[in-house]
Amino acid sequence: MLDGKVVVVTGASGGVGRAVVRMLGDKGAKVALIARGETGLATAATEVGAEGGVAKVFPADVADHEQVDAAADSIERELGPIDVWINVAFSSVFAPFTEVEPAEYERTTAVTYLGYVWGTRAALLRMRPRNRGVIVQCGSALAYRGIPLQSAYCGAKHAIKGFTESVRTELLHDRSDVKITMVQLPAVNTPQFDWVLSRLRRHPQPVPPIFQPEVAAQAIVYAAEHPERREYWVGGSTAATIIGERLVPGLIDRYLGKTGVTSQQTKEKPPTGVANLWQPADENRDYGAHGGFDDRAKDRSVQVWLSQHRGLIAAGAGGAAAAALAVLATRR
Structure with missing residues (x-):
């Protein structure tokens, strides 16, 4: 269904985005890769070609709406009309709320939330006149449940959910054939935990259950092919959280207050000292799709x-x- 289609992926140089573009290559898509890290982007483009697709790189910072819009213009000029736009790019800070500097909070919000807003806007400005197209938002279980040490990221993911619901209702009101859907992800074994800005004493880690990025990519690509559903989930943590909150209000708060800080840190490896908040971590090094938790991640x-x-x-x-x-x- 995606063979020959023009598909844009933000955050394409590493992690889930990297796994998504490889899968799109296998389906024969024309893939436009957006991210900041040019080494990661170049290697990702090579992998798309090896899988049988066509790839072109469009370096851009998704926090800058002018860069995103210019990238969309270039994509349509060089690859053709955009059929699918997949928002994956994000950044974050691992730290207690009061230890995150205001500029860092603004930057995380600009990338992780406004990056989706600008990507969605660029896509809709081109899709709505044609009355066709699909937008996929890569969400998170943390769009439903905030956890300690990730207030900026959790706030952004909650915002993306509300924003997407608003846009969907507008499209329904207009009886538009443009579709928008979300894929809510669990913890994923990506380089996020190697390059996130962290003020923790120990190396950050995902909260189990952990899934490989290919599992997330499978769901995201499926959503691009079947956007009739408003939301897809990967992993059971989201459903369990919602049910738990409704049955016993405040129970999850108390549980996470007790366990959430230690469960997001590991003694097995020291902090990397790398941070991609302001500059890409994969400008001169390719991190790939997987992080350092292959031994614990489900496929x-x-x-x-x-x-x-x-x-x-x-x-x-x-x-x-x-x-x-x-x-x-x-x-x-």
Whole structure:
């Protein structure tokens, strides 16, 4: 379904974005890669080509709306009309709220929230006159549940959810055929934890369950092909959190207040001292898609499987589906 389509991916040089562009290459898409780190972008473009797709690099800082709009112009001029726009780029600071400097908070918000706003705006300005196109927002379970040490990131992800819902209702009001959907991700094993600005005494780590970036990419690409659903989830933490909050209000707050700080740090490795908040970490070094937690990351997700096999389950294949889910739940 994406063969020959022009697909834009922000944050394409590393992590989830890197896994997404490789998968798009395998599907034969024309992939426009947006990020700041030119070494990471160049290697990612090579991988897209190796998978069978076409890739072009468009370096830009997504926090700057003029750069994003100029990149969109260049993409349409060089690759053709944009069919799909996937927002993945983000930045963050690992620290207690009062230890984050105002400028750092502004920068995180500009990249992680406004980057999605500017990407969505650039896409809609070009898609709406044609009355077609798909926008995929790479969200997070933290769009539903804030956790300690990540106030800037959690605030941005909550904002993206509200912003996307508002835009979706406007498109519905206009009876537009442009679709917008979100994919809410769990903890993912990406270089985020190697290059995030951190003021923690120990190396930051994702909160289990941890998934490989290819699992997230699979869900994101599927959402691009099937944008009729308003939201997709990867991993079960989001659903569990929502149910828990409704059944016992404040329980999750108390639990995270007790465990959330230590669970996001590891003694297994020292802090890297690298920070990509102001400058790209992959300008002169390629970090790839994976972080340093391969030994603990799952390469399958029950929620992704369910999203892709809803027809099978609805048709009454309950026994087969249950068996398949049991296998998936126990495999890494």
